[in-house]
Amino acid sequence: MKKKKILNPIKITKPTPIEELKNFGRKIKVFLKRDDLNGLLISGNKIRKLEYLIADARNKKCDTIITCGAAQSNHCRTTIAFCKILGYDCHLFLRTKDKPEYTGNLLLDELLGATIRFITPEEYQNRMEIMADYAKSLKGKKAYIIPEGGSNEIGALGYVDCMREMAGFIKKEKVEAVYCAVGSGGTYSGLLLGKKLLQVPVELNGVIVCDTIEYFTNKILEICTRAIDKFNFKIKVDVPDINLIDGFVGEGYGIPYPEEIETIKMLAKKGILLEPVYTGKAFYGMLKDMEKRRYKKVLFIHTGGIFSIFAYARDLI
Numbered sequence: 259m260k261k262k263k264i265l266n267p268i269k270i271t272k273p274t275p276i277e278e279l280k281n282f283g284r285k286i287k288v289f290l291k292r293d294d295l296n297g298l299l300i301s302g303n304k305i306r307k308l309e310y311l312i313a314d315a316r317n318k319k320c321d322t323i324i325t326c327g328a329a330q331s332n333h334c335r336t337t338i339a340f341c342k343i344l345g346y347d348c349h350l351f352l353r354t355k356d357k358p359e360y361t362g363n364l365l366l367d368e369l370l371g372a373t374i375r376f377i378t379p380e381e382y383q384n385r386m387e388i389m390a391d392y393a394k395s396l397k398g399k400k401a402y403i404i405p406e407g408g409s410n411e412i413g414a415l416g417y418v419d420c421m422r423e424m425a426g427f428i429k430k431e432k433v434e435a436v437y438c439a440v441g442s443g444g445t446y447s448g449l450l451l452g453k454k455l456l457q458v459p460v461e462l463n464g465v466i467v468c469d470t471i472e473y474f475t476n477k478i479l480e481i482c483t484r485a486i487d488k489f490n491f492k493i494k495v496d497v498p499d500i501n502l503i504d505g506f507v508g509e510g511y512g513i514p515y516p517e518e519i520e521t522i523k524m525l526a527k528k529g530i531l532l533e534p535v536y537t538g539k540a541f542y543g544m545l546k547d548m549e550k551r552r553y554k555k556v557l558f559i560h561t562g563g564i565f566s567i568f569a570y571a572r573d574l575i
C-alpha cells in the first residue's frame with residue numbers, strides 16, 4: 259500500500275524565539291523556547307498540534323471539531339480559538355468532579371463560543387466512545403474527533419516542526435539537553451521524531467506531570483510508531499530513546515505542591531510565567547534533575563498554558 263505523504267499544516271503561528279534565562283544565578287545556562295508566546299491567543303504547545311490536526315479535518319471535509327480534556331484544558335481552549343478563525347463548530351467534553359468555576363481557560367471557552375458538555379472522571383474513561391456517539395448525533399454535520407491533548411501521530415508533527423526550529427541553535431550552542439512537560443505525550447513524541455529525523459545531538463528529557471513512566475513510555479512509543487508508519491519516516495524509535503523523569507507529579511494531575519509554587523514564584527520574578535499544571539512541575543523537575551547531571555547548557559520548552567494560573571489564585575498568593 260502507498261504510504262501517505264506528510265500533511266500540509268494550516269500554519270497560523272510563526273517560529274518562536276529562544277532566549278537565555280537571565281539572572282538565573284547558576285552555573286548552567288538555561289535557554290527557553292518561548293512557545294508560550296506563539297501566535298494564537300498566546301496558546302502554548304497545543305496550537306502546533308492543531309495546525310496539523312485541523313488541516314487533516316479540513317482535508318476530510320469536516321466542519322465540526324469535537325475534543326476533550328480537563329475543565330481547565332489548554333488544548334480545549336486552543337481548539338475553540340482555532341475553530342473560530344476557520345468558522346468551524348467546536349464541541350468540548352470537559353472532565354470535572356464538581357461544578358467548575360468559570361475562570362481561566364473555561365471562561366475563555368465560554369466566551370469564544372464553544373458548546374460545552376461536562377463529564378465525570380468516570381465517564382471520561384470512555385471519552386472516545388462518548389465523542390464518537392455524539393458525533394453521530396450531530397445531524398447534517400461532519401465531525402472530526404481530536405483525542406485528549408491533540409496527542410496522536412498527526413498532532414505530534416507540530417513538535418517535529420519545533421525541533422526543526424531549534425536544531426540549528428542546539429548544534430551551534432552545543433545544548434546538551436532539552437526538557438519538556440509530558441501531559442499526554444504528543445509534545446515529547448514530536449520532539450523525539452524530530453530529533454531522529456534531523457539527527458539533532460541532544461538528550462530529550464520529559465518530566466511527567468500525571469500517570470506513570472510505564473503509561474507514557476507505551477503511549478509515546480505508540481504515537482511515534484504510528485507516525486513512522488503513516489508518514490514513511492526512515493527512522494526507528496524504541497524504549498531506550500524515551501527518557502522520562504518521574505517524581506514531580508505530587509499528589510496528582512493539576513495538584514500543585516510547595517516546591518513547585520516556589521519555582522513558579524521565582525521565575526515570575528524574572529518575568530517568566532509558568533503555571534501549576536505542566537510547566538511549574540516540569541521546570542522544578544528539570545532543576546532537580548540537573549543537579550544529578552553534568553550539563554552546561556540546557557533548553558526548556560516553555561509550553562505555555564498561562565490562562566490556568568487564574569484558576570489557581572488561592573495557591574499562588
Ligand SMILES: Cc1ncc(COP(=O)(O)O)c(C=O)c1O
Nearest residue numbers: 332441442443444445536561563
Ligand atoms: C501548557 C502545557 N504544557 C505541556 C503540556 C504537555 O504536553 P503533552 O500533552 O503533549 O504531553 C500541556 C498539555 O498536556 C500543556 O497544556
